[in-house]
Amino acid sequence: MNRDNLTKMTKLEVVVTGADAPAVHDLFRSCGATGFTSLSGVSGLGHHGYHQGRLLFNQQATLELLITVVPDDKADALLAGLTALFEETAGVMFLTDTYVSRADYFS
């Protein structure tokens, strides 16, 4: 397909407990993310449970999946902030290359 009108960005997906979600929202904002999408009704198991007898989340926890899309130049700060946050609290994150049509919405 024709990607001339698309801009490559970084999509960050973060899974945290509902209690920790506001800290992630604040981090998104302070790192210059212009918005995010939040999904409730999320449960999770692991990542650690099966192999090391230690659960990152237990199956009863109320979790949130938070998705934001940022230009590459903001992704480093966001990644550093999340890494620091996850030293104190449970959470997982994935980064994926994604393309958007209206880069100004995310910059």
Added chain:
Amino acid sequence: MNRDNLTKMTKLEVVVTGADAPAVHDLFRSCGATGFTSLSGVSGLGHHGYHQGRLLFNQQATLELLITVVPDDKADALLAGLTALFEETAGVMFLTDTYVSRADYFS
């Protein structure tokens, strides 16, 4: 991993208000998407809110995350249709390269 049996496709993720979701469903269909997945329980903030004092969505809106996977040759039409739709209504979309095992399901 071995990707010989996988086919590269385009995954489109769209976030719109519940009121606008049927128009996106119709667009998916008219552009030849063979199916989609819809997630409710979605909230969103931005993309625009923090920086420009204008919210694309307000936090109370009921949103839907719609996911479809199409062959590359259908992605252009879908992208054009969504771009036109988003000139009239609030919404964000991301495109991501993805791989599927049964290409015929999506073609």
Added chain:
Amino acid sequence: MNRDNLTKMTKLEVVVTGADAPAVHDLFRSCGATGFTSLSGVSGLGHHGYHQGRLLFNQQATLELLITVVPDDKADALLAGLTALFEETAGVMFLTDTYVSRADYFS
């Protein structure tokens, strides 16, 4: 952005009926996935419905979106297992390259 501290992995997204979700959980575990995220409140149409008059899911089915992230060397077994499962039951799956900061959580 700087990806020196990130590890490339494979993200698998699977959509199945709620009834089939436990079989997918078991498969994730037996293939060495260290965890997964599950989203309820999911509905789906297709992939097959529009073109071939046959629905993979009907719109009333209660579906789950299951997300797991695995190292590439585990992705092949997982893909083989899901392919076998989907010969007996309805479901779709997408594979996407993704990056994680703490590879040990997923290995």
